Amino acid sequence: MPEGMKTTFGQKSSRDTKHDRATLRNGNPFVTLLFPVKGFLGTGAPFAADFNLVMQLIMGAALIAGVVFAKHKCYRAHGICQTTVLLVNLLMIGLVMWPSFHQQLRPTLPKVLHRLYYALATIHALAGITAEAVGLYIVMVAGTNLLPQWLCFTHWKRWMRAEAVLWSIVLVGGVGTYYVWYVAPFA
Numbered sequence: 001m002p003e004g005m006k007t008t009f010g011q012k013s014s015r016d017t018k019h020d021r022a023t024l025r026n027g028n029p030f031v032t033l034l035f036p037v038k039g040f041l042g043t044g045a046p047f048a049a050d051f052n053l054v055m056q057l058i059m060g061a062a063l064i065a066g067v068v069f070a071k072h073k074c075y076r077a078h079g080i081c082q083t084t085v086l087l088v089n090l091l092m093i094g095l096v097m098w099p100s101f102h103q104q105l106r107p108t109l110p111k112v113l114h115r116l117y118y119a120l121a122t123i124h125a126l127a128g129i130t131a132e133a134v135g136l137y138i139v140m141v142a143g144t145n146l147l148p149q150w151l152c153f154t155h156w157k158r159w160m161r162a163e164a165v166l167w168s169i170v171l172v173g174g175v176g177t178y179y180v181w182y183v184a185p186f187a
């Protein structure tokens with residue numbers, strides 16, 4: 001972790017500064033109220049990041065279960081499973097990842113993109129926004145009549161496979177971000 005860099009919800013680096021701690025206390029009040037500061041996975045991560053990591057892995061497993069439903073032609077269960085993951089993920093983006101992106105990455109872009117710490121998380125965030133948007137689009141086409149005909153696709157498999165690949169890349173990028181932010185600097 002770069003010197004003086006703070007995590008969104010906590011800071012365990014011995015290098016943290018008075019300013020960082022003050023910023024932390026004045027950070028996103030909603031998240032501060034909702035989550036304790038200390039993480040539970042024994043890394044340098046705060047609670048929100050540990051919670052997000054565990055939720056993302058569970059959601060990854062749920063998406064795989066959803067694919068199995070589709071393969072067995074249980075399309076209703078498939079739809080419910082994938083839509084639930086999309087909506088829960090929207091919550092995790094709103095609660096954890098968007099505030100973190102907004103506080104830590106946006107102010108520093110684009111001048112620090114050459115540093116792995118920022119670059120990986122930024123690529124992850126942009127791919128994540130795309131994955132979530134494409135997922136919501138698929139749900140709207142598949143499960144509602146809200147979109148006009150010309151906006152609807154018919155190549156179901158192609159869209160869903162592309163989304164599965166994109167989501168997997170984002171998940172791996174998220175785990176990579178966790179490693180670069182909270183594991184490597186404390187090892």
Ligand code: HEM
Pocket residue numbers: 007008009048049050052053056057089093096097098100101105121124125126128129130131132167170171173174175177178181
């Ligand atoms: C397909 C959707 C997504 C998946 C599967 C995903 C997965 C993950 C995972 C596993 C982590 C590591 C846990 C953590 O450090 O909190 C993470 C962290 C992060 N993600 Fe995502 N993510 C997704 C979407 C997004 C979006 C849309 C954004 C941008 C708004 C974003 C920005 C971030 C940031 C900034 C972090 C570091 C958070 C922190 O620790 O403070 N992610 N993500």
